[in-house]
Amino acid sequence: DAKTTQPPSMDCAEGRAANLPCNHSTISGNEYVYWYRQIHSQGPQYIIHGLKNNETNEMASLIITEDRKSSTLILPHATLRDTAVYYCIVSLTNQGGKLIFGQGTELSVKP
Amino acid sequence: GAVVSQHPSRVICKSGTSVKIECRSLDFQATTMFWYRQFPKQSLMLMATSNEGSKATYEQGVEKDKFLINHASLTLSTLTVTSAHPEDSSFYICSARDGPGEKYFGPGTRLLVL
Numbered sequence: 580d581a582k583t584t585q586p587p588s589m590d591c592a593e594g595r596a597a598n599l600p601c602n603h604s605t606i607s608g609n610e611y612v613y614w615y616r617q618i619h620s621q622g623p624q625y626i627i628h629g630l631k632n633n634e635t636n637e638m639a640s641l642i643i644t645e646d647r648k649s650s651t652l653i654l655p656h657a658t659l660r661d662t663a664v665y666y667c668i669v670s671l672t673n674q675g676g677k678l679i680f681g682q683g684t685e686l687s688v689k690p
Numbered sequence: 691g692a693v694v695s696q697h698p699s700r701v702i703c704k705s706g707t708s709v710k711i712e713c714r715s716l717d718f719q720a721t722t723m724f725w726y727r728q729f730p731k732q733s734l735m736l737m738a739t740s741n742e743g744s745k746a747t748y749e750q751g752v753e754k755d756k757f758l759i760n761h762a763s764l765t766l767s768t769l770t771v772t773s774a775h776p777e778d779s780s781f782y783i784c785s786a787r788d789g790p791g792e793k794y795f796g797p798g799t800r801l802l803v804l
Contacts, residue, residue, distance in 0.1 A: 615795075617734075620781070620798070620800075621797060621798065622694075622696075622783050622785075622795035622796050622797045622798045623734070623783070623785075623795045624795070625793065625794065625795075666733070677724065677736055677739060678724070678736070678785070678793060679736060680726075680733045680734040680735070680736075681733060682733050683733060
């Protein structure tokens with residue numbers, strides 16, 4: 580079973596920041612938090628991952644709480660092309676860790 | 691960035707026939723590849739972990755004799771759906787690791803069994 584909980588759907592206005600929450604209260608100390616997204620009928624696309632510290636790349640920012648029981652993915656300026664299902668996954672890395680997908684959050688970016 | 695390809699992208703076959711799907715890592719070597727299945731409006735379900743040079747590890751409830759996996763080289767894994775039936779119609783997706791870190795997904799193969 581997936582170890583994360585996400586809201587099933589969210590809306591965001593184009594140009595505004597999209598903040599996608601994820602709960603992972605049973606995460607263990609050596610598990611990373613990964614975020615992927617899947618646009619309809621395509622393979623998932625890697626977005627970002629982190630262990631403890633906040634992370635930022637050209638796509639998004641990842642904010643992980645100090646107790647690591649939850650995280651937030653931030654798309655700073657959402658566009659219509661960001662409409663997708665976003666998956667938050669916890670997994671072991673460096674050990675061939677499997678990715679177990681939950682139901683994800685369906686983000687709809689509206690003009 | 692790393693790229694993973696799948697072939698074919700779409701396939702239609704008759705019930706009872708076998709279908710082979712290829713997954714290739716194009717610019718990196720992947721000792722481990724993963725196979726997923728996704729039904730409409732559902733999430734991805736991990737089917738098996740494919741290890742180069744050894745037997746695949748199947749998730750609980752996935753029939754290993756039904757879904758044959760071969761990972762003969764560091765850049766190629768194949769999934770063969772044997773004696774396919776309409777209930778096997780699905781979106782099959784592979785992923786490959788680029789060393790430690792993120793995993794890259796293929797574009798998926800849509801299988802329709804008539």
